[in-house]
Amino acid sequence: MASNRIRIAVIDDEKVSGLRLQEALADQGYPTDFFADGESFLEIFDHAPHDLVVTDMKLPGVNGLEILRRVKARQPKTEVVVITGYASIDSAIEATRAGAFHYLTKPIRLAEFENLVARAIEKIELCHEAADLRALMMRGAGREGMIGTSPEMVELYRLIEKVAPLDCPVIIQGESGTGKELVARAIHRLSLRREAPIVSFNCGGFSQELIANELFGHEKGAFTGAFSSKVGLLETANHGTVLLDEIAEMPSDMQVKLLRVLQEGQIYRVGGNRSVNLDIRILAATNRDLETAVTDGKFREDLFFRLNVMTVALPRLRDREGDIWLLAEHFLQKISLDFHKRIKGFSAAARTALAGYDYPGNVRELENIVARAVALAEGDEIQVPDLPPFLAKRREGQPLLGSLESLEKDHIARVLAAFRGHRDQAAAVLGITRSTLWRKMKKFGLKA
Numbered sequence: 001m002a003s004n005r006i007r008i009a010v011i012d013d014e015k016v017s018g019l020r021l022q023e024a025l026a027d028q029g030y031p032t033d034f035f036a037d038g039e040s041f042l043e044i045f046d047h048a049p050h051d052l053v054v055t056d057m058k059l060p061g062v063n064g065l066e067i068l069r070r071v072k073a074r075q076p077k078t079e080v081v082v083i084t085g086y087a088s089i090d091s092a093i094e095a096t097r098a099g100a101f102h103y104l105t106k107p108i109r110l111a112e113f114e115n116l117v118a119r120a121i122e123k124i125e126l127c128h129e130a131a132d133l134r135a136l137m138m139r140g141a142g143r144e145g146m147i148g149t150s151p152e153m154v155e156l157y158r159l160i161e162k163v164a165p166l167d168c169p170v171i172i173q174g175e176s177g178t179g180k181e182l183v184a185r186a187i188h189r190l191s192l193r194r195e196a197p198i199v200s201f202n203c204g205g206f207s208q209e210l211i212a213n214e215l216f217g218h219e220k221g222a223f224t225g226a227f228s229s230k231v232g233l234l235e236t237a238n239h240g241t242v243l244l245d246e247i248a249e250m251p252s253d254m255q256v257k258l259l260r261v262l263q264e265g266q267i268y269r270v271g272g273n274r275s276v277n278l279d280i281r282i283l284a285a286t287n288r289d290l291e292t293a294v295t296d297g298k299f300r301e302d303l304f305f306r307l308n309v310m311t312v313a314l315p316r317l318r319d320r321e322g323d324i325w326l327l328a329e330h331f332l333q334k335i336s337l338d339f340h341k342r343i344k345g346f347s348a349a350a351r352t353a354l355a356g357y358d359y360p361g362n363v364r365e366l367e368n369i370v371a372r373a374v375a376l377a378e379g380d381e382i383q384v385p386d387l388p389p390f391l392a393k394r395r396e397g398q399p400l401l402g403s404l405e406s407l408e409k410d411h412i413a414r415v416l417a418a419f420r421g422h423r424d425q426a427a428a429v430l431g432i433t434r435s436t437l438w439r440k441m442k443k444f445g446l447k448a
């Protein structure tokens with residue numbers, strides 16, 4: 001059965017042959033995005049990855065092999081079928097080595113093509129099912145795979161459980177790498193829409209036209225190059241959930257359009273005059289403070305009001321020190337398995353280094369640090385040299401796990417330095433009287 005969860009792209013600079021493949025896929029029930037060159041494909045793929053990519057090897061500009069590499073680097077689970085023109089087995093073998101699902105040589109026999117696509121799709125569907133199953137298992141044990149027992153995380157789980165069934169828009173706010181996407185998925189799975197798809201779309205760095213095309217789809221002939229009609233992401237997600245990632249980056253004209261769609265509950269495909277009724281729940285993720293973006297005139301107030309029914313704010317990793325440890329252990333186990341390495345744990349010094357860092361990139365940064373360490377580790381324990389040098393440096397510079405007194409001393413010294421010894425100003429900033437400041441300076445041996 002054709003699944004609407006599978007997104008397919010065909011890239012071919014020869015329109016006739018590309019359209020032939022597109023039609024063959026359409027006959028099997030798979031709507032396909034068609035691209036005449038690699039650049040325009042990659043631009044879309046970066047924002048809304050496809051599950052299966054069929055690409056010609058020889059293309060103007062970025063060639064098929066390069067596309068394959070970029071696709072695999074961004075989304076290893078996407079399957080790629082390459083088509084070689086000149087029975088050039090060498091490049092086909094190179095492509096298979098670089099992770100292509102398979103290759104086909106021209107002239108393409110449709111039966112062979114359809115057979116190959118069916119096998120690729122079977123693999124993709126199995127992979128989706130496994131991911132669903134894993135998520136389901138995780139849900140019982142650890143809230144959609146979210147790790148953390150700090151009061152901030154427990155509060156977050158409670159909030160997710162509360163807002164999930166409400167079927168209202170939710171703004172998910174948090175620094176980069178704090179887990180906004182995980183939270184969005186958790187909300188969807190705990191909602192009444194769980195059987196329908198959740199589709200995510202990154203609004204950043206995209207022109208208005210491209211966003212409209214991706215979100216609303218288009219009718220055949222809507223613009224030059226629209227060889228067939230295309231279902232937009234909003235339609236794909238109908239009865240489900242749409243995660244609009246980096247919502248603050250959405251161009252303002254598009255904000256107007258989105259607001260209209262949400263108010264009217266229907267969309268028109270680009271170039272179309274037939275409306276489609278829409279029943280979707282919007283989750284909007286942002287690492288910026290949307291309220292400030294509204295005040296600064298960067299985000300439309302009317303759209304903000306529409307979306308701002310509930311806000312879920314994610315804690316920063318450095319504000320929940322206890323979780324650093326749990327997460328580090330969790331990633332160590334998971335990544336050692338992936339890398340086929342037997343690593344028991346972290347040395348005491350490595351633990352201290354990990355605990356003392358402030359993780360501007362939050363959980364994702366910690367995950368990357370652990371992955372790098374697992375790759376480098378030689379024995380059965382992660383040692384300090386396996387960690388990035390900036391962790392060790394930071395520890396020598398200023399231990400984060402020091403006593404309150406030493407933090408107080410450092411802080412006073414910094415404020416004094418900032419005001420070049422002006423005690424009145426320093427005391428005012430510190431919120432203490434001049435005489436208290438004087439006593440503390442004496443106690444800590446600080447000079448103005």
Ligand SMILES: Nc1ncnc2c1ncn2[C@@H]1O[C@H](COP(=O)(O)OP(=O)(O)OP(=O)(O)O)[C@@H](O)[C@H]1O
Nearest residue numbers: 145146147148175176177178179180181182363364
């Ligand atoms: N509480 C958590 N437990 C386990 N893994 C987590 C947790 N939070 C985040 N992660 C992992 O950290 C990585 C980043 O999470 P995610 O992509 O959800 O962050 P994000 O807030 O959307 O980041 P960005 O703003 O950069 O898009 C993912 O691999 C995710 O699985």
Ligand SMILES: [Mg+2]
Nearest residue numbers: 180181245285
């Ligand atoms: Mg994200």
